[in-house]
Amino acid sequence: MSIARQFVRQFSSTGVVGKPGYSTVEPVHHLVNIRKAALKPKYQGLLIPKDDIRSVGFKPTEIDQDRVAEYYQNTLKSDLLLHNYEHGAQVIEGEKKRSWGTDSPYKLYRNLKKAKRVGRATRDIHPIKHDNVPQLESIYIQSYNKWALEESWLNISTRLQLSQITNVKAKQIYAKANILPWRLREGKPCGAKVEIKGIDMSQFITTLTELVLPRIRTFKGIKNTSGDSNGNITFGLDPDNLKYFPEIESFQDLFPNLNGVHITFKTTARTDEQARTLLSALGLPFYDPN
Amino acid sequence: MFKTIWGSDKAVASVAATSKIFIRGKQKAAMTPSTQRIVNQLSALSASRKQPKLLSLCNEDLIKNRTITNAWNVYKRKLFQKRDEQFEKQYNSIKNAMEDLKQTSPELFELANAKEQKRFPLEMRIPTDFPPNQPWVYNYAPKK
Amino acid sequence: MRGLSGNLSRVGLVRAYSTANPTVSSTLILSRNPVITADVPKFEAQYYKYQNELWRRLMWTFPKWFYFREGTLAEQRFRQLNKDPVADNPNIEFPRGRPQIRHKRDRRFKQELKLPKTYKEADELEPAELEQAQDTITEDDLARKIVPNSRTTKADQENDLTSLERKLSRTLYLTIQNGSTWILPNFPEPSSEQVTALHTLAEEGLYKIGGEKINYFNVSNTPCHVYNNSKDNKKEYFIKSHILSGDFQPQDKSMKFLWLTKEELKTHLDKEYYQDIEHLLSEI
Numbered sequence: 013m014s015i016a017r018q019f020v021r022q023f024s025s026t027g028v029v030g031k032p033g034y035s036t037v038e039p040v041h042h043l044v045n046i047r048k049a050a051l052k053p054k055y056q057g058l059l060i061p062k063d064d065i066r067s068v069g070f071k072p073t074e075i076d077q078d079r080v081a082e083y084y085q086n087t088l089k090s091d092l093l094l095h096n097y098e099h100g101a102q103v104i105e106g107e108k109k110r111s112w113g114t115d116s117p118y119k120l121y122r123n124l125k126k127a128k129r130v131g132r133a134t135r136d137i138h139p140i141k142h143d144n145v146p147q148l149e150s151i152y153i154q155s156y157n158k159w160a161l162e163e164s165w166l167n168i169s170t171r172l173q174l175s176q177i178t179n180v181k182a183k184q185i186y187a188k189a190n191i192l193p194w195r196l197r198e199g200k201p202c203g204a205k206v207e208i209k210g211i212d213m214s215q216f217i218t219t220l221t222e223l224v225l226p227r228i229r230t231f232k233g234i235k236n237t238s239g240d241s242n243g244n245i246t247f248g249l250d251p252d253n254l255k256y257f258p259e260i261e262s263f264q265d266l267f268p269n270l271n272g273v274h275i276t277f278k279t280t281a282r283t284d285e286q287a288r289t290l291l292s293a294l295g296l297p298f299y300d301p302n
Numbered sequence: 303m304f305k306t307i308w309g310s311d312k313a314v315a316s317v318a319a320t321s322k323i324f325i326r327g328k329q330k331a332a333m334t335p336s337t338q339r340i341v342n343q344l345s346a347l348s349a350s351r352k353q354p355k356l357l358s359l360c361n362e363d364l365i366k367n368r369t370i371t372n373a374w375n376v377y378k379r380k381l382f383q384k385r386d387e388q389f390e391k392q393y394n395s396i397k398n399a400m401e402d403l404k405q406t407s408p409e410l411f412e413l414a415n416a417k418e419q420k421r422f423p424l425e426m427r428i429p430t431d432f433p434p435n436q437p438w439v440y441n442y443a444p445k446k
Numbered sequence: 447m448r449g450l451s452g453n454l455s456r457v458g459l460v461r462a463y464s465t466a467n468p469t470v471s472s473t474l475i476l477s478r479n480p481v482i483t484a485d486v487p488k489f490e491a492q493y494y495k496y497q498n499e500l501w502r503r504l505m506w507t508f509p510k511w512f513y514f515r516e517g518t519l520a521e522q523r524f525r526q527l528n529k530d531p532v533a534d535n536p537n538i539e540f541p542r543g544r545p546q547i548r549h550k551r552d553r554r555f556k557q558e559l560k561l562p563k564t565y566k567e568a569d570e571l572e573p574a575e576l577e578q579a580q581d582t583i584t585e586d587d588l589a590r591k592i593v594p595n596s597r598t599t600k601a602d603q604e605n606d607l608t609s610l611e612r613k614l615s616r617t618l619y620l621t622i623q624n625g626s627t628w629i630l631p632n633f634p635e636p637s638s639e640q641v642t643a644l645h646t647l648a649e650e651g652l653y654k655i656g657g658e659k660i661n662y663f664n665v666s667n668t669p670c671h672v673y674n675n676s677k678d679n680k681k682e683y684f685i686k687s688h689i690l691s692g693d694f695q696p697q698d699k700s701m702k703f704l705w706l707t708k709e710e711l712k713t714h715l716d717k718e719y720y721q722d723i724e725h726l727l728s729e730i
Contacts, residue, residue: 065357065359065364065367065500066359066364068356070357070504071501071504072497072498072500072501072504073497074374074493074494074497075494075497075498075501076494076498077483077484077486077490077494079428079429079430079431079483080428082429082483082484082730083428083429085385086480086484086617086728086729086730087479087480087617087728087730089389090389090392090728091422091665091666091686093389093392093393093396094392094396094665094666094668094670094686095420095665095666095668097393097396097397097400097666097668098415098417099397099400099401099404099411099415099668141393142386142389142390142392142393143386143389143390145389165340168340168343168344168347169340169343171347172343172346172347175347181347218428221428222428236419263513266339266343266512266513285419288421289420289421289422292421292422293422293426294428295424295426295427295428297424298421342509342511342512343512345509345511345512346509346512349506351507351548351549352506352507352509352548352549353506353507353553354503354504354505354506354507354553354554354555354556355546355553355554357500357503357504370493370496373489374493377489377490388725388729391725392670392725392726395670395671395672395725395726396668396669396670396671398671398672399668399669399670399671399672399683399684400668400669402672402681403669403672403683406467406470406681407470407641409641410470410641410643410644413641413643413644413667414643414644414645414667414668414669415667415668416667418667420666422663423663423690425661425663425690425691426479426663426688426690427481429479429480429481429482429483429484429615430481430482430483431482431483431594432482432594432595432596432597433481433482433595433596433597433599433614434481434595435595437481437599437611437614438481438610438611438691439661439691439692440610440691440692440693441692442659442660442661442691442692442693443659444658444659444661
């Protein structure tokens with residue numbers, strides 16, 4: 013009985029290796045570029061999804077009872093369903109890219125014409141039903157630090173400050189354009205951004221509405237005009253207001269230079285009004301600017 | 303104070319220059335406090351030397367983990383299904399009520415279907431883990 | 447026929463309906479939202495514990511040099527509480543594996559930290575100090591020990607069904623007694639020329655039976671359900687609302703009312719009535 017090991021060819025090795033003679037098979041020239049190095053056995057672990065415990069990037073998400081998410085599911089969702097109900101509401105179609113016509117093959121295969129008015133295509137607005145009740149998806153926090161354009165190490169403090177209040181490591185943002193009066197140069201680091209979801213988001217919301225905003229004397233609320241007309245609401249906090257975050261308040265000497273932040277609430281609502289109602293239900297006040 | 307113990311500055315400087323004190327390890331240049339703070343901030347932010355060892359579960363533990371995760375997913379799915387069914391019923395019941403109202407009384411229907419800008423009151427609070435000292439506020443005075 | 451119906455709508459539908467057609471009425475679902483988070487079922491609690499431990503195990507080392515500057519009193523206290531782990535020594539055998547120390551943390555395990563307390567526990571104090579401490583500690587003292595309030599209240603112990611402080615983790619609904627049966631408060635449309643919107647009708651009716659001292663939030667003008675009450679020849683439209691503060695004080699002394707959870711409503715309400723409105727009530 014032979015105990016010779018069978019040779020198994022990996023994707024990462026070529027077929028010629030281990031062959032005695034030459035092949036009469038014509039070589040296949042792949043039209044799709046394949047990075048063979050990425051197929052190495054040692055990289056197989058990276059293919060495991062991150063919610064699997066064997067993955068290198070595994071991080072448990074459901075680590076505790078999430079009181080904001082539960083409040084939304086138990087109380088707010090059915091209220092919002094009832095509040096947003098409109099009898100006989102129809103789908104409001106968004107602007108779509110338009111055809112040039114079908115009377116010639118040239119028009120048929122030409123890239124579609126821009127949408128009317130806005131230029132870019134916009135999504136349809138569906139009436140609110142039980143399966144599309146507005147919900148908070150994530151919170152996006154970004155901070156612009158213009159001093160970091162000259163001394164890039166000044167950005168460290170901005171990144172740490174965002175990480176400190178959100179519990180998620182902040183990413184650096186870079187200038188995209190060259191604007192001389194602002195001393196902007198393409199590729200220069202100029203601030204930080206972070207997107208929070210899940211329990212970190214809930215924690216941030218409760219800290220904001222229960223500890224920070226009530227202590228800001230000048231804070232009237234979020235403007236009723238705020239919003240990007242796609243259901244995402246933004247407001248800003250000044251550097252002075254940021255010190256009310258308990259994570260920063262207790263260590264004020266560690267953060268001598270605070271940076272203002274822009275906080276964007278990303279919701280599944282399709283209009284700003286729906287998004288504002290949702291946020292007001294989560295404890296954020298609104299006011300009419302005059 | 304310095305001068306009274308050690309005499310003059312010059313004398314101290316001369317002593318320091320002549321006697322060579324051996325210090326073990328790499329010589330660190332003195333950092334200003336602000337530089338030190340930035341270094342600390344960067345080290346707080348970076349993953350270097352702070353990451354724990356990766357989890358490496360044995361086969362038995364992996365199977366246990368998979369069983370727990372599956373049980374959790376089944377539990378959650380049932381919960382969500384039940385919830386979704388309830389929301390669907392609620393939606394149908396609103397629709398049904400409005401349809402009925404439209405037939406019964408068009409005036410009331412108009413009033414019920416009128417849309418207005420609505421904000422939830424700030425008194426509606428997110429539930430906390432433990433109750434406040436005063437669980438319920440009784441002394442409410444209606445606004446005149 | 448068309449002429450007749452057009453005529454009716456101009457004069458006032460409600461009066462016309464009160465004779466032949468069912469009366470339009472508005473039923474109020476007045477709920478008290480949960481004040482505290484829901485009780486966690488055992489399975490959920492166990493799963494959260496498991497995930498939480500994994501999360502702690504995979505955490506980065508706490509950068510104590512950042513938060514506690516060397517040479518300060520706070521750092522000294524922190525160091526006293528958190529002893530360094532056993533260092534790796536090549537001359538010693540470790541039966542449970544060699545420690546891997548980075549920044550004074552064994553990176554094979556989760557890092558457990560103790561923070562200095564701002565107060566002393568009762569068993570750490572001398573009897574003389576204890577008395578003194580009880581006198582000096584005030585509500586505003588930031589250094590005092592935080593003791594969370596109990597999740598069960600006095601109303602729970604006494605099983606006071608009319609209290610708004612009972613079952614803080616559940617949604618409670620207002621029910622009133624109508625003859626021998628329990629119902630949700632119902633207010634018929636007055637038979638006048640003008641129609642009153644359903645939510646206004648419910649609000650006015652609530653103030654009439656329960657006094658003005660109710661802070662009340664009406665979710666929407668839209669009714670969330672219709673119930674055909676064939677017994678009284680009524681059409682009941684349900685209006686949803688929340689009580690935020692204040693109290694329901696019955697103006698008529700003989701009127702009985704209860705604040706009940708979903709399960710309790712099942713036993714109190716008429717069976718057919720409950721089944722019709724079951725999906726409107728919150729599980730929590």
